[in-house]
Amino acid sequence: MAQDTAHVGAGPATKRPEVVRAKESPVVDPEQVIRAITAIDGGPRVLKLYMEMCARCGTCASQCPVYYGKAEKKYNPVERSDLIRDIYKKHCTTTGKLLGALVGARDYRDGELEAWAEHFYTCTGCRRCATYCPMGIDNSVIARKGRAILEAAGMTPDTMQKVVRISLETGNTDGASPEAFKAAIEFLEEEMKEEHGVDIKIPVDVVGADYFYVPPSGDVLVNPEATTGVAKVFYALGLQDRWTMSSHYFDGANYGLFTGNDADMKADNKPYVEEAKRLGCKVLFMGECGHAYRIMKMMMEPARWWGDLPFTIMNCMEFTAEQIKAGKLQFDKSKNPQPVTYHDPCNFGRSCDIVEEPRIILKASCQDFREMYPNRGENWCCGGGGGLSAMDDIHEFRMTVSGVKKMEQVRATGAKYVAAACSNCKRQLAQLMEYYKEDIAVGGVHDMLSRSILINGKAAKRVDYT
Amino acid sequence: MDAFALLVGGILPYLTVVVFLVGMGYRFRAWFKAPQPGKMTLFPAPDSTAGGVLAETLFFPSLFKGDKVLWSFAWIFHATLALVFLGHIRVFTGLVDRILMAVGMSADNIGVMSATAGGVAGVVLLGTGLLLLIRRLTIQRVREISRVPDFFALLLLIAIIGTGDLMRFGPHFDLEQTRVWARSLLAFSPDVPRNGLFLVHALFAMLLIIYVPFSKILHFGGIFFTQTLVKRS
Ligand code: HEM
Numbered sequence: 001m002a003q004d005t006a007h008v009g010a011g012p013a014t015k016r017p018e019v020v021r022a023k024e025s026p027v028v029d030p031e032q033v034i035r036a037i038t039a040i041d042g043g044p045r046v047l048k049l050y051m052e053m054c055a056r057c058g059t060c061a062s063q064c065p066v067y068y069g070k071a072e073k074k075y076n077p078v079e080r081s082d083l084i085r086d087i088y089k090k091h092c093t094t095t096g097k098l099l100g101a102l103v104g105a106r107d108y109r110d111g112e113l114e115a116w117a118e119h120f121y122t123c124t125g126c127r128r129c130a131t132y133c134p135m136g137i138d139n140s141v142i143a144r145k146g147r148a149i150l151e152a153a154g155m156t157p158d159t160m161q162k163v164v165r166i167s168l169e170t171g172n173t174d175g176a177s178p179e180a181f182k183a184a185i186e187f188l189e190e191e192m193k194e195e196h197g198v199d200i201k202i203p204v205d206v207v208g209a210d211y212f213y214v215p216p217s218g219d220v221l222v223n224p225e226a227t228t229g230v231a232k233v234f235y236a237l238g239l240q241d242r243w244t245m246s247s248h249y250f251d252g253a254n255y256g257l258f259t260g261n262d263a264d265m266k267a268d269n270k271p272y273v274e275e276a277k278r279l280g281c282k283v284l285f286m287g288e289c290g291h292a293y294r295i296m297k298m299m300m301e302p303a304r305w306w307g308d309l310p311f312t313i314m315n316c317m318e319f320t321a322e323q324i325k326a327g328k329l330q331f332d333k334s335k336n337p338q339p340v341t342y343h344d345p346c347n348f349g350r351s352c353d354i355v356e357e358p359r360i361i362l363k364a365s366c367q368d369f370r371e372m373y374p375n376r377g378e379n380w381c382c383g384g385g386g387g388l389s390a391m392d393d394i395h396e397f398r399m400t401v402s403g404v405k406k407m408e409q410v411r412a413t414g415a416k417y418v419a420a421a422c423s424n425c426k427r428q429l430a431q432l433m434e435y436y437k438e439d440i441a442v443g444g445v446h447d448m449l450s451r452s453i454l455i456n457g458k459a460a461k462r463v464d465y466t
Numbered sequence: 467m468d469a470f471a472l473l474v475g476g477i478l479p480y481l482t483v484v485v486f487l488v489g490m491g492y493r494f495r496a497w498f499k500a501p502q503p504g505k506m507t508l509f510p511a512p513d514s515t516a517g518g519v520l521a522e523t524l525f526f527p528s529l530f531k532g533d534k535v536l537w538s539f540a541w542i543f544h545a546t547l548a549l550v551f552l553g554h555i556r557v558f559t560g561l562v563d564r565i566l567m568a569v570g571m572s573a574d575n576i577g578v579m580s581a582t583a584g585g586v587a588g589v590v591l592l593g594t595g596l597l598l599l600i601r602r603l604t605i606q607r608v609r610e611i612s613r614v615p616d617f618f619a620l621l622l623l624i625a626i627i628g629t630g631d632l633m634r635f636g637p638h639f640d641l642e643q644t645r646v647w648a649r650s651l652l653a654f655s656p657d658v659p660r661n662g663l664f665l666v667h668a669l670f671a672m673l674l675i676i677y678v679p680f681s682k683i684l685h686f687g688g689i690f691f692t693q694t695l696v697k698r699s
């Protein structure tokens with residue numbers, strides 16, 4: 001079930017599907033590209049400022065995981081952003097119009113989108129540069145603009161395009177049918193029965209439930225322990241029949257964020273909001289998926305894409321951490337004796353400030369929790385952000401360039417398990433461990449909880465998780 | 467009055483003021499007008515209350531976390547630049563001297579104080595300006611993204627500081643000349659100092675001021691906009 005999807009997870013040998021590239025590139029209208037760039041002159045304001053106020057001080061490059069992995073000019077964030085900035089200068093700034101090449105301004109060159117397709121998909125969108133830039137410039141916003149231009153020209157890399165298409169057609173990025181989903185859920189319920197000897201339910205399509213759980217589909221189909229963890233939390237709290245999943249909408253992943261296509265992003269988002277309304281839930285309960293939560297909490301809700309919402313939006317880690325703090329959950333830490341570290345997914349850390357919650361859960365459920373440095377909002381990207389993790393055609397780049405720093409960071413902790421609350425991070429991390437032949441397991445946060453939480457006084461029977 | 471002096475001391479100042487004000491007004495207006503559909507929250511969120519933006523403006527904390535070496539060059543550079551700006555009030559009006567005398571300082575003491583503070587500031591500014599330039603030339607990740615305007619801004623600045631320092635440490639330059647000049651400009655009948663070094667210094671300085679609204683030196687304006695966009699929601 002896992003093959004050929006965006007969320008092949010922590011399992012061993014990860015399959016690498018053949019890369020299919022469009023043989024003939026679509027005909028690109030240069031005017032269309034130039035129009036998209038000159039439109040920045042009228043806003044959004046941040047993007048306009050990013051075009052005009054870079055001090056060219058090089059700080060971003062020293063903080064970028066890609067440039068860290070390989071200090072090549074084409075990986076310098078400023079160089080990448082200049083692809084758009086130089087054309088903007090030519091058309092929209094006084095000096096650019098008057099002095100042209102002398103100030104770096106230039107016009108769009110026919111056929112260059114081909115190269116853009118490579119360059120704009122070497123930024124992981126991690127926003128680390130923005131954290132340190134003296135001007136607050138977020139190069140990922142410029143890269144996303146570049147991707148939007150590629151998208152409009154029909155030149156989004158096939159791997160990305162495919163994920164978006166599947167998601168819009170089926171409601172989830174794995175392309176799984178409701179039947180397949182229900183079968184997977186039944187399987188998980190059986191597993192939990194074996195582990196604990198009691199019936200721990202994963203309710204599906206229950207109208208009137210309080211919590212509507214939306215994980216990334218990988219957390220049901222590929223690395224389901226995060227979902228069993230959530231189910232056990234509800235069971236332990238006696239909220240077994242107060243939550244539900246949807247057999248049609250069980251994947252918060254939304255690749256419109258990554259292709260730069262706002263219309264797709266909204267089209268992919270809307271059914272989830274409608275499903276939440278249909279189910280009449282009080283809380284849209286997002287799973288361990290950084291970008292899904294970011295889109296819901298930081299974009300959709302404040303920008304009121306769909307007006308007033310009859311529910312609140314919460315992340316499952318916030319909920320569980322609260323319950324732990326309130327002393328409502330008990331654990332047998334000896335079930336997780338190995339050293340465990342936490343990788344802050346960029347979308348949870350820098351973009352949503354969900355940083356303490358996963359630590360509370362991991363410290364409660366593991367014997368030996370170790371920090372990785374730097375961490376929280378300053379953590380380094382796994383190297384697969386911005387959707388890159390799903391792109392098998394750039395596997396080599398992700399392993400030998402963008403993921404280099406992460407591998408060093410993980411090694412330095414001496415951990416035997418890296419937890420990451422994100423399917424994309426998990427996929428990239430697992431591939432890194434395989435590539436560098438490290439014997440380090442990769443998984444989610446609730447996964448660790450699932451192995452050690454006490455249900456009726458007892459932790460799960462299974463001991464060997466390798 | 468020879469043509470160069472008239473041009474630099476009699477015409478350029480007016481042009482500078484007009485171009486600078488119009489240019490700045492135009493840029494700020496364009497920034498204000500551009501809509502911003504949403505915030506760009508980034509955690510740990512820089513505090514974008516007025517105080518937070520002020521702190522970012524005065525101490526560059528993001529840069530401090532990012533690159534301590536550049537931070538020290540840039541911070542000392544900017545702090546000294548600010549000092550020198552203030553110092554120039556004394557260059558153009560006798561008001562500061564009169565206030566200082568009113569609180570009991572002698573003309574000699576004022577001279578010594580200004581020579582020391584101004585001299586140190588001038589040397590530090592030149593030093594950090596050169597360090598920024600050297601950094602640009604030697605560090606690969608900065609060198610590869612440096613272009614003509616980046617060098618132009620720094621070289622022009624170094625030229626201004628250099629000529630300023632030459633006046634400070636060279637033959638005595640009587641500030642009465644610049645004060646007369648400033649007054650005469652306000653009265654629209656320019657009385658231009660004949661000191662060649664001064665004219666070159668003033669020329670470079672006005673070129674820089676004219677250049678500001680059209681270049682990345684305007685970074686100090688935009689920072690208010692970017693910082694206020696990353697506030698906590
Ligand atoms: C508000 C906070 C500010 C920050 C964070 C900031 C940051 C920087 C940085 C990092 C540089 C070094 C660029 C390089 O590597 O060459 C620089 C240069 C410079 N800054 Fe600022 N600056 C600020 C405010 C100002 C202000 C208020 C002025 C006054 C006019 C100013 C004038 C300059 C000049 C003239 C240069 C050198 C020319 C250049 O490289 O652009 N800056 N600034």
Ligand code: SF4
Nearest residue numbers: 054055057058060133
């Ligand atoms: S850190 Fe910011 S100002 Fe400096 S070069 Fe990078 S984007 Fe430009």
Ligand code: SF4
Nearest residue numbers: 064123124126127129
């Ligand atoms: S968003 Fe991340 S990958 Fe992209 S330029 Fe910035 S630091 Fe580099």
